[in-house]
Amino acid sequence: MKKILIIVLFLFSASAWAKSVTLVQAIDIALQRDPANKMYQHQRLALIAQGKNSATLSDPMIKLGIANLDTESLSLDNDPMSQLTLGISQQFSRGDSLQIRKKSFNLESESALFSAQERRLQVKKTVRSLWFKILFIEKSTLMVEQQKTYFASLYRDLQSQFSLGLLDNEDVIESEIELSKSDEKLAVLRQSLLNYRTLLSEWIGAQAFVPFDKSLPIWSETKDYIKRTQRLKSTHYALLAKHPQAKILSQQITLARNDISLAQQSYKPSFKVELGYGHRLSLMDDGQRRSDLLSASLVFDMPIFSTQKQDQQVISAQQMQGKKQEEYFLLLRQLNISLSNAISGYQQLLDRQLHYKSTLLKQSQRRIEILEKSYQSKTRPFKDVIKAYIKDLDLSLEYQKLYFDGLQSLINIRYFQAI
Numbered sequence: 001m002k003k004i005l006i007i008v009l010f011l012f013s014a015s016a017w018a019k020s021v022t023l024v025q026a027i028d029i030a031l032q033r034d035p036a037n038k039m040y041q042h043q044r045l046a047l048i049a050q051g052k053n054s055a056t057l058s059d060p061m062i063k064l065g066i067a068n069l070d071t072e073s074l075s076l077d078n079d080p081m082s083q084l085t086l087g088i089s090q091q092f093s094r095g096d097s098l099q100i101r102k103k104s105f106n107l108e109s110e111s112a113l114f115s116a117q118e119r120r121l122q123v124k125k126t127v128r129s130l131w132f133k134i135l136f137i138e139k140s141t142l143m144v145e146q147q148k149t150y151f152a153s154l155y156r157d158l159q160s161q162f163s164l165g166l167l168d169n170e171d172v173i174e175s176e177i178e179l180s181k182s183d184e185k186l187a188v189l190r191q192s193l194l195n196y197r198t199l200l201s202e203w204i205g206a207q208a209f210v211p212f213d214k215s216l217p218i219w220s221e222t223k224d225y226i227k228r229t230q231r232l233k234s235t236h237y238a239l240l241a242k243h244p245q246a247k248i249l250s251q252q253i254t255l256a257r258n259d260i261s262l263a264q265q266s267y268k269p270s271f272k273v274e275l276g277y278g279h280r281l282s283l284m285d286d287g288q289r290r291s292d293l294l295s296a297s298l299v300f301d302m303p304i305f306s307t308q309k310q311d312q313q314v315i316s317a318q319q320m321q322g323k324k325q326e327e328y329f330l331l332l333r334q335l336n337i338s339l340s341n342a343i344s345g346y347q348q349l350l351d352r353q354l355h356y357k358s359t360l361l362k363q364s365q366r367r368i369e370i371l372e373k374s375y376q377s378k379t380r381p382f383k384d385v386i387k388a389y390i391k392d393l394d395l396s397l398e399y400q401k402l403y404f405d406g407l408q409s410l411i412n413i414r415y416f417q418a419i
Helices: 002-015 023-033 036-054 097-163 169-209 220-232 244-267 307-376 382-417
Strands: 061-067 083-092 271-279 293-300
Touching: 023 097, 023 169, 036 097, 097 169, 097 244, 097 382, 169 382, 220 307, 220 382, 244 307, 307 382
Parallel strands: none
Antiparallel strands: 061 083, 083 271, 271 293
16 A cells, blocks of 8 residues: 555656646547557457358368278279279358358448447546546645635734734634644545546556646537527437447347348258269270269258248347347437436536526625624624635535536537547
8 A cells, every 4th residue: 555655646746747638638548548449450350350251162072982892802993883982072052141141240340340439439438527527626626725825824813813812712723623624625635636546547547647737628519519409409319320339239230131131041052062083993804994983963952841940030030130120219219318318417507507606606705705894893703704714615616516517417418429
């Protein structure tokens, strides 16, 4: 544990000299470091290779043997039908099954591309989420430090007044307690900051501990989409059909349709071509050599008595296609409601942000002014002023939380937009 702490402290100290990192750079680093990139690439190439292999005919079979051997003499030149045989045979698949199988593997390889796109979206979503959590904590830490600075200054003034006998010791103790509470708040925030930076380091390595660029993205294309859909009261199916999740299932539907074609090939016969050559060693009565023998045959099966089996294969493939289609429609419906909820939640967060900014924060500042004047006129106790400052900080932190929650909502919406 001590060793880990030393490493983290070293990274933080080194970050003071490092150049700040932007969100775009952090995402690029995470995408480049993600091992899933190569994983899906290997998967795609493997499926392409399997497709090429499946489209190749099976190797021809060679047959070497002895035919019609005289069992009494075991001589090849005693009986005129005894011969050394050489045969070759080649099996041909049913109909277009080889090309259809190749197409299936190619479709699966394309599906691997969509899976890779989905993974990239998940990486972006994770890095963005951790990034904004870190920025929120840093913003909150700055606000607490500013209040602590004010309380420290106030504490020194109160000590001076107490030493001159101008006020009671109670006010000094009250300010001292609030200083200690500020230290505790800062300790909690710094611990959370370390936790989130450590989580981010899984994706971007040591860059997670360097200073972050504080500028926030505008994401105008996402905000414009929200305004447009809210104005038109439209659904999101056209957008979501382009999402990698939907493309994966759409590809599975195409694959299932290809499986139907493959099942239909079972109605067609398979062929086997055989060629044979027989070399005879025996001689005719006049001493002439006997001619060799050549044979050829075409073997094929006729699926006449097993049509029930082929029918069930086709029915099974058709039902699987229907299942994939329903899964596709279900996915689009789920994505649509999720995106609608994300947009609705974002709108509610905007309304709450406006309420805090236009009303609550202004009222809090007004309350502080009134209580400070009352304290100076000896009509209100000092602890009321302190409480007012604490409540003002809490409201400011709540407002910041709402603001960054809005950014988190935009992250989810951009995931559905596949950007």
